[in-house]
Amino acid sequence: MEAKSVNCEAVQGELMDWLAGTLPAEQCWLLEKHLGQCPACRQELAAAQALWTSLGQLPVPEPSEQLRPRFYSMLADFQAQEERRQSWSVAGWLERLRQWWQPAYALRLAYGLALLTIGLVGGYSLRSRPETSGAGGQELAATEQPAADTRRQQVVLAMLADPSAVQRLRAVGYAGEEAHTNEHVVAALLSTLNQDPNVNVRLAALDVLSGLTNDPVVRQGLVRSLPRQDSPMVQAALADVMVQLQERGAKKPLQQLLRQDDLNEQVKDKLEQSLETLSNDPAPPPSSTPTTSHETPDDTRTA
């Protein structure tokens, strides 16, 4: 009797494992042996098993179709929130810096830095020259003046590399005042004429450069710029300048430009006129300050 009750207690203790199928084989065998002798335990286990099975078969309705989209929209909100939060953290700033470091920006920045370096080196050499020739009280004034020029120059060069088109337009205006005396500013203006993404800035640069055509560097730069232009407005304006300058060296680049397939019809006419003018007219000495008027080709022909 004593032994049986101990066995029944053991069965109670093992019941849950037996139902879950996690009872080790040896204990299983002992339990089943006991069940063969004990109808009470047999009945209890059968009832428990029936209930356990019924529980397992209890149906669960499918979650509605909204559950999944609701989760994913919550996830998206959470992600957006996280990104906003991160944008204030150090990691966020690093990430933004990485994003800023796009090739276009990097190129512009490198260009700006290169010009700045040229400006600094140029400025430094200008400054050191009066020092070496060094003559008394004049020395001070002589060193101060180039120093101020250099600073202004640096500002202009930096502004020419500004991401804002308005800033660059302003810079082109300032550069016009500086360029008479400085080859670096001239180089920067020519570079702006060839590379600036904004048409207005390129036209402004051309306007300033066409006032500096006494400088052979400027003339050459303008001729070389011809085939590099893709905007009809700049192409036409450049052709005008060539005619005004009676720049015969421009004939070849003009012909080159004419061969481009996607050339604007009006520009084509303008280029042909310009070529004709350049071929017919004898070469007069280059005019000192030509203007960029569009009527010029006709004027020169009638003249």
Added chain:
Amino acid sequence: MNSLTDNSLMLQVKAGQVDKMGLLFERYHRPLYAFFYHSNGNAAASEDLVQNVFYRMLKYRHTFTGEGEFRTWMYHLARNVLADAAKKNKPALHHQDVADWAERLPGGTTADAQLQQTQDVALLHRALARLSPDHREVLVLSRFQELKYEQIAQLLDTTVGAVKVRAHRALGQLKDIYLKLENGSKVREL
């Protein structure tokens, strides 16, 4: 380590790849839904609670260490969500509604066997609803969520032996309640 295990996915979420939670959602929204549904019997509320668990997993992702099993951690949060909901909304969340609703299912034209099954299901639902929350929980976790007793012990912060004893008692009580309800409905039928 397999990068698609639950633990590895959750660690990736923790490291900032929040979108990896999508895969865990696909794996566990049904079991979680069943967990809540068997606990409160309310389909709409269960969906809210599932959503809530996933939100808390995102919000408290830093508390996942990867040492324990992901499922245990998830059910830990699920239990808290359930307890909070019960505190907030005691009368609205209970099994009784669904059991009654299941009982009222139109059965006139269906076969007797199906009717009987529907009634059995309804009775079992009602019996489950009348269990104490502690007893119900241990049955839901072991039977419906198929957690091992070791995992449940970890989850409930107790011993494996204590979990088995509790489950055993819960099953016994469920049987008693079920038989009582069955007798009651038979009396009504007569």
